[in-house]
Amino acid sequence: MNHLLVEHDLRDMITKNDEAALAEFCKTTHPALIAEQMLNFTPQEAWTVLKNADIPERSDIFSHLEAEMQIEIIDILPRDQMVRLISDMPPDDRADLFKTLPEERRDAILPALAQAEREDIRRLTAHQEGTAGAVMTSDYATLSPNMTVAQAIDHLRDVAPDKETIYYAYVLDSKRRLLGFVSLKDLIVSRKHSFIRDVMHEDVIFARASDDQEKAADIIQKYDLLALPIVNGGESLVGIITHDDAMDILTQEHTEDIEKLMAISGSHEAGVYMRTSSLGHFKNRALWVVLLAFVGLLSGFIVQNFEDVILQFAIFAMFMPMVADTGGNTGSQSATLVIRALALGEISPKDIFKILFKELKVSLMIGLVLAAFAYGRVLFFGAGATIPEGYSMITIGTAISVALGLQVISATLIGALLPLGAAKMKWDPAVVASPALTTIVDVTGLLIFFTTATLFLGL
């Protein structure tokens, strides 16, 4: 019933060159699953599988492979097989392949393809990475407004093998401008002799090729669409983004969000941890770490500045790590919640006062609990600490508690404020990465801690 549950020895079939078994396996197994099992194959082994698959499946399986393996396989193919394989790929996957190909390879392959395919590749690869245009496909179904429903169904039946989806079809005028759309469900339930112009939906939700890919995915999610039409500057239809591509965009954007939040730069592609070299990882991570280490020295200057206080009251040095950690933790929490709510469109910078008021209340509660905790800590377990004559543990406990409470409140508010400020400036709120925030509230926290302490102790 389900191939997920069956162990197929694909490698065994290859070794035996069992063509019948390979053909049967390719016919009955989902292309994504076949591609997954080919992950560590040599190009020769991969081709042995592919050449035994039927033509439409062959390109499907090939499209599911990673770009590196696709290039390796192309390398070992005779020209006619290579052209066939590339011609049959879904246009968006083919465009992705061409984007990763080195330029001289691209120039070697392009002339072998048909004019229409070359044109298609040129159009699809022309859009900037990260835009809707860069992820759309050109395999969409179109209808004329003057067709009847029966003619439209016949047309969709004819073009079905070549189209990404026939469940949505777009109605265009002579300049390829979007007049409306119909779903196959609409067609099935409509009377056969009705005209498309009378059954189509005129309010088409669309995006522009220059829009952010995330915006397109968000629209697909919000309106539960199977596909979103993409128009160019002249309002002509140039492609569609399908629901499955929208899911992949979401996953990629998730990876990007979470990595940015941890101050990791780079391409933020999903699923490339192992494939990224150690040097690549170093480049993606070191910049922020070094920058923040530099800012961390600011904390050092503050400590240096209050050296005399520490020399007199070593108990303050003891509480320093807790104050710093707690500020970083509460600040990261509020920053994360605000960044996520901004990303989901739940809040916007104009809600700033409502958000700060809410965070103030939350931080007052957390601050109170921690202050009480620190006060108890000083009073009950502070006996061993060296404190100068004339100061009571109660004064010191109060000073530390107040300082800790203030640190929690300020760190929480800073954590909420920075991403809101970034959003207001039209920056990505996630630039206020958690490590950056932790380092910033370390500086403010130590300042608050020592200032409060010296004020309380009258130093």
Add this chain to the structure above:
Amino acid sequence: MNHLLVEHDLRDMITKNDEAALAEFCKTTHPALIAEQMLNFTPQEAWTVLKNADIPERSDIFSHLEAEMQIEIIDILPRDQMVRLISDMPPDDRADLFKTLPEERRDAILPALAQAEREDIRRLTAHQEGTAGAVMTSDYATLSPNMTVAQAIDHLRDVAPDKETIYYAYVLDSKRRLLGFVSLKDLIVSRKHSFIRDVMHEDVIFARASDDQEKAADIIQKYDLLALPIVNGGESLVGIITHDDAMDILTQEHTEDIEKLMAISGSHEAGVYMRTSSLGHFKNRALWVVLLAFVGLLSGFIVQNFEDVILQFAIFAMFMPMVADTGGNTGSQSATLVIRALALGEISPKDIFKILFKELKVSLMIGLVLAAFAYGRVLFFGAGATIPEGYSMITIGTAISVALGLQVISATLIGALLPLGAAKMKWDPAVVASPALTTIVDVTGLLIFFTTATLFLGL
């Protein structure tokens, strides 16, 4: 062309009670968009919109509203209107509404519904939150293997208005066991007199009602499905999860991942930042903050233990914040990358040695850069610091550099190791939240820092 671009004054129509304009607006605007504009409406205002919408649209708009508003609207409706509204809802959204209804309200509404609907609500709400069963819908299309293609299309046409999708139809035996599935595209391109049993795909990808909802969403993403059939323990079909629900699951899981990573507990629902009360936020955040503050005291004990060293070499106190921050940052980075790669299924705990070796190389590079940086800092700007007779700045610089390098390496490896360990124990790797990690590597970092320093200085 697109209502997204047009400003509709919905409130204006309500004030004027312009029924014709409201009806036209509801007919031509996407339900999700109407629901969005009703966000801050009173239940009376919301009902004024809903009652002017056609019956199928009315329940669609209502289903897109938030649970709180749905309950408020139900409250003001006469019984017959309320029953009508609830009966027409998509079964999965209706089940979600019943899950949020207080028990006495549920008991008051249920008897008013038809037997079949009561049964459907009972079945759909019986599954544990977070499972595939809890998010599936019961509005799926089924076919018999002995139908012809023409009969099947006729059947789908008849049931289309009541089904979540007719693009996939499931072929069942008399015990509702899954024999296969056909897509509407398959039916359109097949010969009319063929039997369903001959055109259906027998290898159906499915999930179980007890599976994690994330697993179901992952399958939908991996195989680019429009819908995934869900079977019960007896292998009978009990529901489907559609592609749009899979996107919502992905978004919810991402919110959960990112919040867990920041040590925020709670339900991790997406889009509830503003609606969660301050006390709710406090409860979700305080536990970890307090626990970690407690662990932070451990760092304090270490500082206390090395009090004598700090009293002699105040320059060490100056570098303490930087050492702590840097460990937290590098550890959080490696932890985040490992957690994300685990979540995407790219790596598994058995890759532990490959991962640790990679992280070792990355951390050696980052450690070297930072050690050089710290060495320069001590030598060129350390002039103001008080150091005892008999110690050179070079010794101190070397001690601090080596300590910092060791901290980076150990924190990076701990950051990678903890989520791998959690995954090995079948826990969620994200339990190794960044705040927890930061606090842990603070403790290890201070130990490493002071131990290295005292060894180098021969104290």
